[in-house]
Amino acid sequence: MRLGIIGAGAIGERHAAAAEQVGARVTRIVDKSPERAASLAAKHDAVADVDADTLWDDDALDAVAICVPNFLHHPLALKAMRAGKDVLLEKPMALSAIDCAELADVAEQSRRILQIGYTHRFTAVGSAAHDYIATGALGDIYHAKAHLHLRRGIPGLGGWFTNKALSGGGALIDLGVHLIDLVLYLLGQPRAVSVSGKAYSKFGVKMKDYVYESMWAGPPNYSGTFDVEDHATAMIVFDSGATLDLQVAWACNLPTGTAPDSMIAILGDRGGVAFELFGDHLLLRNQVAGRNADCKMSLAPAEQMELQMEDFMTAVRTRRPGIGATPLEGQKVQLIVDSIYESSNTNVPVEQ
Numbered sequence: 001m002r003l004g005i006i007g008a009g010a011i012g013e014r015h016a017a018a019a020e021q022v023g024a025r026v027t028r029i030v031d032k033s034p035e036r037a038a039s040l041a042a043k044h045d046a047v048a049d050v051d052a053d054t055l056w057d058d059d060a061l062d063a064v065a066i067c068v069p070n071f072l073h074h075p076l077a078l079k080a081m082r083a084g085k086d087v088l089l090e091k092p093m094a095l096s097a098i099d100c101a102e103l104a105d106v107a108e109q110s111r112r113i114l115q116i117g118y119t120h121r122f123t124a125v126g127s128a129a130h131d132y133i134a135t136g137a138l139g140d141i142y143h144a145k146a147h148l149h150l151r152r153g154i155p156g157l158g159g160w161f162t163n164k165a166l167s168g169g170g171a172l173i174d175l176g177v178h179l180i181d182l183v184l185y186l187l188g189q190p191r192a193v194s195v196s197g198k199a200y201s202k203f204g205v206k207m208k209d210y211v212y213e214s215m216w217a218g219p220p221n222y223s224g225t226f227d228v229e230d231h232a233t234a235m236i237v238f239d240s241g242a243t244l245d246l247q248v249a250w251a252c253n254l255p256t257g258t259a260p261d262s263m264i265a266i267l268g269d270r271g272g273v274a275f276e277l278f279g280d281h282l283l284l285r286n287q288v289a290g291r292n293a294d295c296k297m298s299l300a301p302a303e304q305m306e307l308q309m310e311d312f313m314t315a316v317r318t319r320r321p322g323i324g325a326t327p328l329e330g331q332k333v334q335l336i337v338d339s340i341y342e343s344s345n346t347n348v349p350v351e352q
């Protein structure tokens with residue numbers, strides 16, 4: 001597979017490295033910053049450009065990985081698919097479920113592979129939890145918890161991450177989408193029928209008062225914009241009857257040590273499984289020989305970026321989706337996100 005990378009920032013670099021590791025050829029790098037494009041291109045012996053439109057006529061290019069700020073996902077993915085390229089599109093799929101639906105339609109009409117970058121399906125814990133749940137060991141699954149609490153983790157304060165027009169939102173659309181996708185994946189893709197949620201903006205709005213320890217995509221730009229949420233909470237009811245309790249924060253005052261930074265827990269009437277998002281083991285609860293038992297499944301590390309790229313490459317070769325999120329699955333995540341924002345604004349649940 002000959003791959004172009006659009007956006008040579010933090011994740012673009014990781015996709016390029018993963019592609020080389022799994023035997024794809026990175027032939028084109030685009031970034032609006034000529035320095036970034038040239039620097040990453042030099043590492044991969046690729047051609048550098050500042051404008052993605054230079055890619056579409058390159059017949060030797062099979063696919064692109066789109067790794068630019070969120071507001072560019074929809075227009076660039078449309079252009080790429082219409083030019084006959086398969087697409088690995090970073091999350092979130094787009095800024096709204098309506099835009100996701102258009103992408104899904106175009107992928108189908110143009111017969112392009114469009115895979116959304118929900119990498120947590122490929123972590124050691126994510127894939128082991130999926131395989132364990134698929135054995136049926138949990139029985140009837142009735143509830144899931146998905147929590148991720150960064151204490152002071154707002155990215156790029158005042159940059160594109162915190163500007164709603166460019167990002168579509170804050171902690172929810174940046175990190176919450178990973179949690180939602182992972183739970184949908186683990187639960188076998190149920191459909192949300194009721195969503196109530198609240199989005200809070202408590203830390204980033206007071207830009208100068210925000211005391212942080214680290215900041216990816218930093219340093220802060222105090223003359224920039226912060227008009228997104230730094231914490232979101234939601235309760236989602238699925239058509240299966242199961243519920244999801246979602247908590248995601250870029251910043252919050254949850255004292256360190258009172259709860260793990262992240263936890264995914266899936267509860268069934270016969271068993272349960274819980275793990276940390278970046279953990280190296282699953283905790284399982286079940287009955288063994290008529291007794292309640294807790295046990296720990298230790299896992300070898302997994303290179304999720306490489307596994308994701310390998311899965312994408314296989315999908316491109318076989319013309320069939322693999323483990324990675326399909327357009328309709330990406331759209332489903334976005335519909336829940338849209339509903340949480342709507343419910344937060346109206347203070348009533350959104351029924352679907």
Ligand SMILES: NC(=O)c1ccc[n+]([C@@H]2O[C@H](COP(=O)([O-])OP(=O)(O)OC[C@H]3O[C@@H](n4cnc5c(N)ncnc54)[C@H](O)[C@@H]3O)[C@@H](O)[C@H]2O)c1
Binds near residue numbers: 006033036067118
């Ligand atoms: N899957 C994951 O775990 C994960 C992790 C990080 C980021 N992401 C996603 O990847 C995307 C990029 O995030 P990032 O952290 O790499 O951001 P970043 O700011 O580090 O990089 C974005 C790059 O895009 C370039 N760019 C902006 N506009 C462009 C344009 N019109 N044409 C070409 N290049 C352009 C910028 O110059 C920059 O180099 C976001 O959508 C983010 O949500 C996903």
